[in-house]
Amino acid sequence: MLGQIETEIADLRLRNPLILASGILGTSADYLMKIAQAGAGAVTTKSVGPTPREGYKNPTVIQVECGILNAVGLPNPGIRAFVKEIREMRSLEIPLIVSVYGFSPEEYVEVAVMAVEAGADAVELNLSCPHVKGAGAEIGRSPEMVSLVVEKVKESVDRPIFAKLTPNVADIKEIAVAAASSGADAITAINTVRAMAIDVETCRPILANKIGGLSGGAIKPIAVRCVYEIYEAVDVPIIGCGGVRTWRDAVELMLAGASAVQIGSAIAYEGLSIFKTIVEGIRSYLQRKKFGSVREIVGLAHKE
């Protein structure tokens, strides 16, 4: 039969390769349930850390040319409060990926362990948030720190761990290799691109945090390049992320080397029906091109 869209990442079986990206609507069990009903293959929670954070003042999310600029500041109730929500999320019929961050390897371990105990099917390490000092990308820019975090978390949890990387580095391959060789079960690429917007009438940066991360259409070519480079450098599966809005975008990232694809900002433009629309688009593509399974197109652009 042609056009099979089931796939897997590490030991997670996905009914389709579309995953809700971290930071998008993943605050509550109720809402993740709705995303599952809308047809996602898996969901990722908003990032959770060791202690509660309020996030930054508004403006935190604004539309810019070709995308969305945000510096929300990792608001979260802290893992101790969030485990209640994770337990409720266990009734999801699709895999639940909990995104975690910390300010040190020990904090990543602490949060990941509690997330897995509460029922996470996998943990995605946020090594890439571009706008919180001391966390995320500040750790994710250093191959040594990435190795340390991945290694320590891997030793402490028995579920797959994904390393979500930042594109804001000179060589993303180097970071991907550090993560994969330290035990990451998959690489998620990419998080947002550090960016800024200034209003010319008030002559001020618009985001309260001044600098934020760019997502959406503008960064898709960057994501394609990063996935393509990482595919050549590591053997673990890659989850592509960045500016996916149509089946073409999803297929493009898969041809570059992604086994699955995350959907985020595009929900602001397409609504939740985006999951079903893209799944159908991928299926038609596979049938038209006579592919038996979506797995067959992963990394196809690397063939001579």
Place this chain on the structure above:
Amino acid sequence: MAWHIKNNEMRIVKIHEVKTEAHKVKTIFFEDELSSSAKPGQFLMVWIPGVDEIPLSISSASDKLASVTVKEVGEATRALNRMRKGGLLGIRGPFGSHFKIDGKNALVVGGGIGTAPLLMLVNKLLSEGAKATFIEGAKTSSEILFKDQLTALHEEHGLEVIFTTDDGTYGTRSLATEAAERCLSEKKFDSIYACGKEAMICKLYSLAEKHKIPMQASLERIMRCAMGICGSCVIGKYRVCKDGPVFDSSQLREIRMELGRFQRNFRGERVPIEN
């Protein structure tokens, strides 16, 4: 493919006029084409440069000008109410669902600053030939909003207006919900509209269910993106910024366990609503 929606874009507007409505309440008028096309109940994200960006209901929308009506309750609203004619604000929106006109005899209930979006609604109801009774509840006489406009609508268009205050300094000494209960027992209504504190909405929701009258209520939650992606404003399976802020009876039924009881704080944690 354009990653661009016109109303998501932040426009910088100059304040055209600031009008004092009541104690600590001001209406700020500005020129913005998109806001002028807003429907009753929709909201804007208003950026006070250097301070914050907050969601505010649109209180009027005419060909030339639109407005928001703001009560000073914290840092952002204080800064906004201190701004003067000529000051610059950033505006995104209009966002969200709106009050829909159905029925011929409406009961409209506004509590405190929750009255802000309801004048637009009442104007629409009357212009479409519906009858309406307007209950405005306030703590005290100095907090009554839109007294002149409501009185004019009473005189010119037969709008029934009932003012209530907690201390009896203006109108009837009672809660808006008690006045609503009296109205519902005396007259037949075929629609109820509400905006105000969630305890008030909750009480009106029970009354509407009891009398089997369709209701539409505007809810409020913490908002950040207003584009339906950040998850700050979720209530049950709804996003207040996108699926709301105006919810109808069937939606209110689905979230009745949350209504008036729980909200999410800035950390995204579900916490009890303090009334």
